[in-house]
Amino acid sequence: MSRVTLQTIADRVGVSRMTVSNAFSRPDQLSAEMRRTILAAAADLGYVGPDPSARALARGTTGAVGVLLTESLGTAFLDPIAAAFFGAVAEELAPTGMAVVLLPSTSSEGMIPARDIPMDGALVYGCAGDYPAVDWLVRRRLPLVFVDGEPVAEASSVLLDERHGARLGAQHLLDLGHRRIGILTMNSTEPPGWAPDPAAAGSGFVARERQIGWVETLEAGGVTPVVMEVHDNAEPFVSQGARAILxxxxxxxxxxxxxxxxxxxxxxxxxxxxxxxxEDLSVVGFDDSPLARRLRPALTTVHQDFAAKGKAAAAALTSSIARFRAGEAPAPEEHRILVDLVVRDSTAPPRPA
Incomplete structure (x- = not known):
């Protein structure tokens, strides 16, 4: 059987080759009825569509965006916070027709996804700007948007109002009457010679912002907190840190x-x-993840809107890609996602001395 081409379909329907091409790549240029006729003829002839690689070369675009993660893909999908963010990103990108490619931070057998996978731009989720995979994306001169991490030059960012959220939690405890207050947090700076787990990379920026908010608020209220820092937001580090501070x-x-x-x-x-x-100890979290509502007592915590963050990140990236395709200079923007305190059952006034 001879190879089916766009011209084969054009001859069958009685239209030009360009009209057939538009049916696959620019459907807005045709009437709905004409497109259905062309696609039906293509299906009858066994034609599945233009070769994606050839189409990408012709357009100068891949039709895909990357999401660089700080941890393994399997771990990321088990994280309800990351899952909510990914879902919002996918929903926002759906009308654009762009595919989402998840980029692990690690490489295998010489392949570095951030270097090798074709994409039009990338979201950098929680990674520090000096992270090796980020360096590859920057060297490729791709449009980038940093989420929950300090951006590099000429890149947009989507950040929580971390300091404000920290201030809300600290002020809540002061208003309840607490004066002996501890802080359990991630390392805001990395010790010399310490190589962090990939899952912890990029947390320094967020930890610094939150710690500034906590400490400034507490000191303004006449309280000097006890600060305990851990290297990773996972077991066994968090349990060790919790026992140490208590x-x-x-x-x-x-x-x-x-x-x-x-x-x-x-x-x-x-x-x-x-x-x-x-009764003996008040506890305040940060994120308002599903865990906060399952915990007993239910956790007082700082709420972040994961859906708003994902949608803002996807919108910022599509805007950056559009500017890049048009040959325009980058116009980096900073998007701040508002947070608020959700008071539940894990906080109360301190017991009388």
Whole structure:
């Protein structure tokens, strides 16, 4: 059987080759009835469409965007926060017809996805600007949008109002009357010679912003907090940090936590020590993940809108790609996602001395 081409279909329908091409690549140029006729003829002839690689070469675009993750793909999909973000990104990109390519931070057998996979731009999710995979994306001169991480030059960013969220949590504890307050957080700076786990990369920026908000607010209220930093927002680090901050000689009456996961570890450590939450210890998380609502007592936490963050990131990236295709200079923008405090059952006034 001879090879079916666009001209074969054009001859069958009685239209030009360009009209057939438009039916696949520019459907807005045809009436709905004409497009259905052409696609029906193509299906009858066994034609599945133009070769994607050839079409990408002709257009100078791949029709795909990357999402660079700090951890393995399997781990990312188990994270409800990341899953909510990915879902919002996919929903926002759906009308554009662009595909989403997930880029792991690690490489295998010499392949570096950030270097090798064709894409028109990328979202950098939680990665520091000096992360090796980010360096490859920058060297490729792709349009980039940084999410939850400090951006590089000429790249847009989508960030939570981290300091404001931290201030809300700290002020809540001060208003309840707490004066012995601890902070359990990620490393805001990396110790010399310490190589972080890929899942922790990029957290320094967020940790610094939150710590500034907590400390400034507490010190303005006359409180000097006890700060405990851990290297990773995962076990066993969070549990070790939680036990350490509660086992010290000056046990706090309340703890502000970098994440809901850390807050859960503090609640569990308190239970092991025979402390009741919130009667003996108040706990504040950050994120308002599903864990915050499942925890008992339900967790007071700083709420972030994952859907708004994902949609803002996708919109910023499509805008950057459009400027790039038009030959226009980058116009980096910073999008701040508002946060608010959700007060639940894990906080209460301190017990009388």
């Amino acid at each position: 086992d010290g000689p000056e046990r706090p009456s309340a703890v502000l936590c970098f994440s809901d996961l850390m807050a859960a570890a503090v609640v569990h450590a308190a239970e092991e020590l025979g402390l009741r939450v919130p």
